[in-house]
Structures are given as C-alpha cells and as structure tokens.
Amino acid sequence: MKNLLKLTASLGLILLFTDCTASIEDYTIESESTTEIESTTDATLDPCSNEDPKTRVINNGTVSFNLEVLEADGTTVVSIINIPPNSTTSWASFNEGPVMFSLKGTDFNVADDKVLIQMDNCTAYEIEVDANNEIVSYLPIVL
Structure with missing residues (x-):
C-alpha cells in the first residue's frame, strides 16, 4: 500500500511535467509565423505618407464652439462654426507650419482658448x- 501511494504521486508528477513541456520545434514555428505577421503588418499598414x-474637435461640453486655425500671418486656414x-x-487639413488654434465658446461664461503649435x-x-467646457488635449499626435 505504501508503494502504491508513492507510485501514484510519482506518476502524477511525471504526467504533470510531460504535459507542460514543449519541443524546440514548436517555438521555431511560432517564431516564424510571428515574424511573418510583423513584416506583413509593417509593409501594408503605412499610417501616413507625407499627408498634410x-x-x-470633439465637443463633450454643454455649449457650442467655434474653431479657427490661423497661419503665422493671421490667415484663417480652417474655420468651423x-x-x-x-x-x-x-x-480638416491645412499646410504644415506654425498655426494658432483658437477655440471660442458661444456662451460668454466659457473661456476662450488659443494654442500655438508647430504642425x-x-x-x-x-x-x-x-x-x-474646457480643453483637455494640448498635444498633437504623429500619425
């Protein structure tokens, strides 16, 4: 009986370890398929090719807003009323360069905001x- 308990415990441990092992060939196959997916993704998903x-504007506020994008010389390049x-x-697209983003609330109780960014x-x-009714994003993102 003593030997039967030891044998059962040993057999359980052996089964546990043999189920958890993997051969080196399994890793090689996974590595090759992962590399293939990564290279395909890099080649086909170019998010930007020199776009303007x-x-x-995402308005989660309680009042309407007006957006103007102005170039350095004061020319309005985007106006959304x-x-x-x-x-x-x-x-809305515009030419690259330093631009002023001016967001104005239509309610007098809402503060206007202006941000100068090199785009x-x-x-x-x-x-x-x-x-x-406050702007919570001030950083541009690179595409």
Missing part, C-alpha cells in the same frame, strides 16, 4: 472639450 496636418455639444467634427506633415491635433 489635420485637426478636429457652431460645433454643437456632444458632437465630433470631421478632419508638420503626418501630425494631427484632436481638440477635446470636456463636460466643464
């Missing part, structure tokens, strides 16, 4: 307004 910078609460505008090709600036 772009912007959009009356962006309603709980809405998102479509993307290069393949960059996007998503301006998000929170529930308190």
Whole structure:
C-alpha cells in the first residue's frame, strides 16, 4: 500500500511535467509565423505618407464652439462654426507650419482658448472639450 501511494504521486508528477513541456520545434514555428505577421503588418499598414496636418474637435461640453486655425500671418486656414455639444467634427487639413488654434465658446461664461503649435506633415491635433467646457488635449499626435 505504501508503494502504491508513492507510485501514484510519482506518476502524477511525471504526467504533470510531460504535459507542460514543449519541443524546440514548436517555438521555431511560432517564431516564424510571428515574424511573418510583423513584416506583413509593417509593409501594408503605412499610417501616413507625407499627408498634410489635420485637426478636429470633439465637443463633450454643454455649449457650442467655434474653431479657427490661423497661419503665422493671421490667415484663417480652417474655420468651423457652431460645433454643437456632444458632437465630433470631421478632419480638416491645412499646410504644415506654425498655426494658432483658437477655440471660442458661444456662451460668454466659457473661456476662450488659443494654442500655438508647430504642425508638420503626418501630425494631427484632436481638440477635446470636456463636460466643464474646457480643453483637455494640448498635444498633437504623429500619425
């Protein structure tokens, strides 16, 4: 009986270890398929190919907003008027360079905000307004 318990415990350990082992060939196959997926992804998913910078507004606030994007000389390159609460505008493109983003609330109790950003090709600036009618995003993203 003593030997039967030892044999059962030993057999259980052997089965446990043999089920958890893998051969080196399994790792080689996984590695090859992972490399293939990575190289395919890199080749087919180019997010930006020298596209103009772009912007959009996500208005989660309680009032409408007006967006103007101005070049250094004061020329307006994007103007989106009356962006309603709980809405998102479509993307608007413009030339690269330093631009001023001016977001003005249509309610006098809401503070206006202006941000000067150097926008290069393949960059996007998503301006998000929170529930308190304040901008919560100030950094452009590289596409």
